[in-house]
Amino acid sequence: MADPNIEQxxxxxxxxxxxxxxVSIISIVTFLGFFGSDVTLWLRFDRNAILSGEIWRLLSGHxxxxxxxxxxxNTAGLVLIWALFGRRLSNKRWIQSxxxxxxxxxxxxxxxxxxxxxYVGFSGVLHAMFIxxxxxxxxxxxxxxxxxxxxxxxxxxxxxxxxxxxxxxxTAGGNVIVDAHLYGAVAGYLIYRIFKRWDxxxxxSLPEQPEKPEKPSNP
Numbered sequence: 729m730a731d732p733n734i735e736q737x738x739x740x741x742x743x744x745x746x747x748x749x750x751v752s753i754i755s756i757v758t759f760l761g762f763f764g765s766d767v768t769l770w771l772r773f774d775r776n777a778i779l780s781g782e783i784w785r786l787l788s789g790h791x792x793x794x795x796x797x798x799x800x801x802n803t804a805g806l807v808l809i810w811a812l813f814g815r816r817l818s819n820k821r822w823i824q825s826x827x828x829x830x831x832x833x834x835x836x837x838x839x840x841x842x843x844x845x846x847y848v849g850f851s852g853v854l855h856a857m858f859i860x861x862x863x864x865x866x867x868x869x870x871x872x873x874x875x876x877x878x879x880x881x882x883x884x885x886x887x888x889x890x891x892x893x894x895x896x897x898x899t900a901g902g903n904v905i906v907d908a909h910l911y912g913a914v915a916g917y918l919i920y921r922i923f924k925r926w927d928x929x930x931x932x933s934l935p936e937q938p939e940k941p942e943k944p945s946n947p
Contacts, residue, residue: 745819746814746815746819747810747814748819749810749819749822749823750806750807750810750814753806753826753850754803754806754807756791757791757792757793757799757802757803757850758799758803760791760792761792761793761796761799767792768792768793768848771784771785771788771789771791771792772785772788772789772792772846772847772848773785773786773789773790773834773837773846773847773848774789774845774846775838775842775844775845775846776845778834778838779838785834786830786831786834786835787827787830787831787834789834789846789847789848790830790833790834790848790849790850790852790853791850792848792849793848793849793850794848794849794900794901794902795900795901795902797899797900797901798848798849798899798900798901798902801851801899801900802849802850802851802854805850805851805854806850806854806857809854809857809858809861812861812865812876813857813858813860813861813862813864813865814861816861816864816865816868817860817861817864817923821923822857824919825856825857825860825916825919826853826856826857828856828915828919828922829852829853829856829857829912829915829916829919830852830853832856832911832912832914832915832918833852833853833856833908833911833912833915836907836911837905837907837908837911840907841905841907844905847905847908849900849905849908851904851908851909851912852905852908852909852911852912852915853912854912855880855884855908855909855910855912855913855916856912856913856915856916856919857916858876858880858913858916859877859880859912859913859915859916859917859920860916860919860920860923862876862877862880863877863916863917863920864920880913883909884906884909884910884913887904887906887909887910888906888910891906892904892906
């Protein structure tokens with residue numbers, strides 16, 4: 729028989745390992761939020777600063793927020809996405825998704841939104857994560873993921889035609905840059921295609937499969 733203490737420790741280890749990424753992200757954005765506008769000004773996506781060579785803002789801008797309510801909105805979104813799709817990819821692939829989508833969104837904001845002087849928030853990256861996880865769920869045969877995909881497409885269409893969802897700007901405490909959501913969704917689809925191409929080159933790598941529990945050893 730397996731030692732129940734060892735089995736319990738193994739379960740705790742798997743739980744901590746699986747949730748380490750969202751906990752780390754929430755800790756980072758909350759830590760940055762405590763410093764207020766001074767740090768935000770140094771880290772936010774700022775067009776003139778980026779064009780002057782401060783390229784770290786292409787990434788760091790997505791980790792800063794307008795205020796506490798904006799931060800809470802995005803951390804709640806991250807928790808929801810992780811609950812829905814967190815086990816669909818490895819932590820390594822999620823980190824790659826976050827970095828690629830953040831850079832992609834920032835690049836398109838620079839190129840396609842020249843009137844935008846600055847931007848903050850994790851919502852664009854959240855849209856990328858949602859699309860990546862949703863497509864993997866669909867490929868795994870989850871019918872409800874198709875409904876979620878239709879909902880997010882409807883939301884993006886509304887935002888492009890009518891502007892931000894009612895109440896979203898009041899909750900966030902500032903303007904909602906809906907193009908960042910669209911760019912994030914496009915990034916999510918492209919990231920899925922990139923991962924599939926990588927997997928086809930390395931058939932032994934199957935990061936989209938959910939993590940399987942470890943089997944206890946019998947003495």
